[in-house]
Amino acid sequence: MLQIINSLKGDKVIWAFIALLALFSFMPVFSASSNLAYMRHGSGNALTYLVKHAVHIFIGFFIIYQIHKIPYHKFRALSMLFLPVVWILLIYTLLKGTTIDGANASRWIKIPFIGITFQTSTFAAIVLYVYVAKYLSKKREVEHNFKQSVIELWLPVFITLMLILPANFSTAALIFSMIIMLTFIGKYPLKYIGIIIGMGLISFTFFILVVKAFPDAFPNRVKTWEKRIDSFFKKGDSVKDADDYYQIERAKTAIATGGVYGLGPGKSVQKNFLPQSSSDFIFAIIVEEYGLLGALGILAIYLLLLFRFIVAAHKSTTIFGKLIVVGLGFPIIFQALINMGVAVELLPVTGQTLPLISSGGSSIWMTCIAIGMILSVTKKEEEIAEEIAEKEKRDDALQKLIDKQLQEDEASENEIEDENKVKINQMKASIKNKIIEDDYSIEENPMLAINGMRKK
Numbered sequence: 001m002l003q004i005i006n007s008l009k010g011d012k013v014i015w016a017f018i019a020l021l022a023l024f025s026f027m028p029v030f031s032a033s034s035n036l037a038y039m040r041h042g043s044g045n046a047l048t049y050l051v052k053h054a055v056h057i058f059i060g061f062f063i064i065y066q067i068h069k070i071p072y073h074k075f076r077a078l079s080m081l082f083l084p085v086v087w088i089l090l091i092y093t094l095l096k097g098t099t100i101d102g103a104n105a106s107r108w109i110k111i112p113f114i115g116i117t118f119q120t121s122t123f124a125a126i127v128l129y130v131y132v133a134k135y136l137s138k139k140r141e142v143e144h145n146f147k148q149s150v151i152e153l154w155l156p157v158f159i160t161l162m163l164i165l166p167a168n169f170s171t172a173a174l175i176f177s178m179i180i181m182l183t184f185i186g187k188y189p190l191k192y193i194g195i196i197i198g199m200g201l202i203s204f205t206f207f208i209l210v211v212k213a214f215p216d217a218f219p220n221r222v223k224t225w226e227k228r229i230d231s232f233f234k235k236g237d238s239v240k241d242a243d244d245y246y247q248i249e250r251a252k253t254a255i256a257t258g259g260v261y262g263l264g265p266g267k268s269v270q271k272n273f274l275p276q277s278s279s280d281f282i283f284a285i286i287v288e289e290y291g292l293l294g295a296l297g298i299l300a301i302y303l304l305l306l307f308r309f310i311v312a313a314h315k316s317t318t319i320f321g322k323l324i325v326v327g328l329g330f331p332i333i334f335q336a337l338i339n340m341g342v343a344v345e346l347l348p349v350t351g352q353t354l355p356l357i358s359s360g361g362s363s364i365w366m367t368c369i370a371i372g373m374i375l376s377v378t379k380k381e382e383e384i385a386e387e388i389a390e391k392e393k394r395d396d397a398l399q400k401l402i403d404k405q406l407q408e409d410e411a412s413e414n415e416i417e418d419e420n421k422v423k424i425n426q427m428k429a430s431i432k433n434k435i436i437e438d439d440y441s442i443e444e445n446p447m448l449a450i451n452g453m454r455k456k
Contacts, residue, residue: 010068010375011312017305018064018356018371022057024298025357029053031266032278032285033359049278049359056361060368067372068379072324075373079130083156086127089120090163108362121164121171122366125178126328128160130373132179133323136186140319146192154196158203165207170350174331174338176200182327186319250274251284251343262291279358280351283343298357299340306333312378321377328370 008015033049093109108117135153157179165172183193254270257263268288271277277285287295309329316322332355339354341347353360355367 008065008068009379011308011378013308014305014312014371014375014378017301017308021298021301021356022061025057026050026053027265028282028286028289028357029278029359031268031289032271032282035271035274035277053359056359056364059361060356060364063365063368064372064375067369068375070376072321072373072376072380075130075324075376076134076320079127079134082127083131083160086120086124087159087163090124090160093120094163094166117362119362119366121168121175122363123369124160124164125171125175125331126366126370126373128157128175129178129182129327129331130324131156132182133186133320133327136183136188136323137318137320140187144189144192146189146195149188149192154199158200162203162207165204168351170338170352174335174352178327178331178334181330182323185326186323247275247281247349248342248345251281252345254284254288255344258288258291258295260292262287262289262294265289279353279360279363280339280349281343282354282358283340286357287343295340302333302336306330309333309374312374312381315381316377317381321380324377325374329374332367332370 030046030050030053033046033053036046036049089109096109108119110117132153135149139149157176161172161176164175180193180197183196184190250270250273254268254274257269263269266289268277268285270288271285274281274284283295283298286298290297306329309325312329313322313325316325335352336355338347338350338352339358342349342352353363356364358364
């Protein structure tokens, strides 16, 4: 186990929070799935759903591990490569999409032969965020040309959103909001952002008018949005509205029943009546079973994860790395807040899952892909820090060798100098003795003769 942990690279705090959320998810998923087990099999045994969720989590962590080893600069080219693939998948989803567990929108496609369903809009969001980050990092030091940016940046964005919007308005709105935030952080001109928001509102209004004029082209979609918004504001003023408001009423009942400490793990009552209790409304089940303390604990983990994303973005040495962390990390947190806001009736029903806690394979895997990319950025910064530390160690060792050699050379020079001094003194003494011992005639050298006589 320690060997596996040591092989993990990147921000260890992010790894810890992700593992904590994944481990906690087993308890509410196992509890909330009993209702599905009873309706489908009549037994109420949710062990099958627990094993299925465990497989999804295991595959998700395998995805994180594999992606976080990829150098994040390669995601630039991959975003360009996958963008046309995403468009094809979204078109196929609109034409051949299926429904799951009574969901009122065809948002999934079923992978042939293996029978796994896949929500294409979540994958499209990841590709689009990376594409926008690539464009903004490339144009960071260049003055933006609006006409050129419309073609290179906003045309692919609007094409993708147009293919998501008919089946999944909440996801399209979330993606558009996150892209606007990303362009703001990437220092895209504010006046251009205002123009793009205006264009987006006009396009959405035009889409509503087209759907109203041709209701058979997009059956039930605008009506579904109208009912959700109407039930959110009117709160069951009529029988029709009360039926639409059924889910949120059950969620509020679960939250009120939980109190401060909750009923205890597995003791939820509303899971038997609340549709999508293991996915879209799992937060209500968490509050019912674990109380206000459990709800605040989950909220705290997501907020701490958001703080860690901010730290990772700040540490990144490249603009592309910063935008990758922001573009992929912030939507995970905002999706969690939206899920919680729906459960407590702060927002209309949107169908957004609680990341890494709600059941569902594709939602978990897409979140894991995003986290793997974020960890790839932090891994690179960690490697750079290690290289700098290693370089500093090598420089220190080299400096010590140089200092040692200099000290040895200085000592040698001192020894040589001392030896020379001794030789010079010996030569002086020898000459002096010779002068004393020798006799000099006055004719040869009067001074030496006199000195010699005096010494004698």
